[in-house]
Amino acid sequence: MAIHPVIKIHDLAPAKPPVGQPCNGCGICCMVAPCPVSALLLSHKEEACPALIWQAETAVYRCGMLLTPGRFCAWLPAVFNRPFIFLVRRWLALEIGCDSDAQVEISES
Numbered sequence: 001m002a003i004h005p006v007i008k009i010h011d012l013a014p015a016k017p018p019v020g021q022p023c024n025g026c027g028i029c030c031m032v033a034p035c036p037v038s039a040l041l042l043s044h045k046e047e048a049c050p051a052l053i054w055q056a057e058t059a060v061y062r063c064g065m066l067l068t069p070g071r072f073c074a075w076l077p078a079v080f081n082r083p084f085i086f087l088v089r090r091w092l093a094l095e096i097g098c099d100s101d102a103q104v105e106i107s108e109s
C-alpha cells in the first residue's frame with residue numbers, strides 16, 4: 001500500500017524541482033524520509049528531520065548538520081565542525097542535484 005505522509009511546508013518554500021535539477025532547498029526530502037546522515041546520527045525515522053532548518057532570510061530550508069552540526073550532535077567537539085561538515089557534504093552527495101522522487105500534493109488548511 002502506498003504511503004502518503006502529510007507534511008507541513010512553509011508557505012514561502014520553493015516548489016520541489018524535478019529529480020536531477022539543482023537542489024533549491026524546498027525541504028521535501030528531509031520531511032518525508034531520513035537521509036543516511038539523519039538516520040545514523042540523529043535516529044531520524046519518520047516525520048521531519050530534527051536538523052531541518054527554515055531560513056527566513058532566504059526563504060529556503062537548510063540542513064542544520066551542514067550549518068551547525070554541534071547543535072544536533074552534542075558529542076561533536078567544535079574543533080571538528082569543519083571536517084565533519086565536509087564529510088556530511090560528501091555523504092549527502094549534494095552536487096548531484098535533487099535525488100528525491102517524492103510526489104507532492106498541496107492542500108490548503
Ligand code: SF4
Nearest residue numbers: 023024026027029098
Ligand atoms: S534534494 Fe530535492 S527535495 Fe530535497 S531539499 Fe533539495 S530540491 Fe528539495
Ligand code: SF4
Nearest residue numbers: 030035038049052063
Ligand atoms: S540531516 Fe540534513 S539532509 Fe539529512 S534529512 Fe536532516 S536536514 Fe535533511
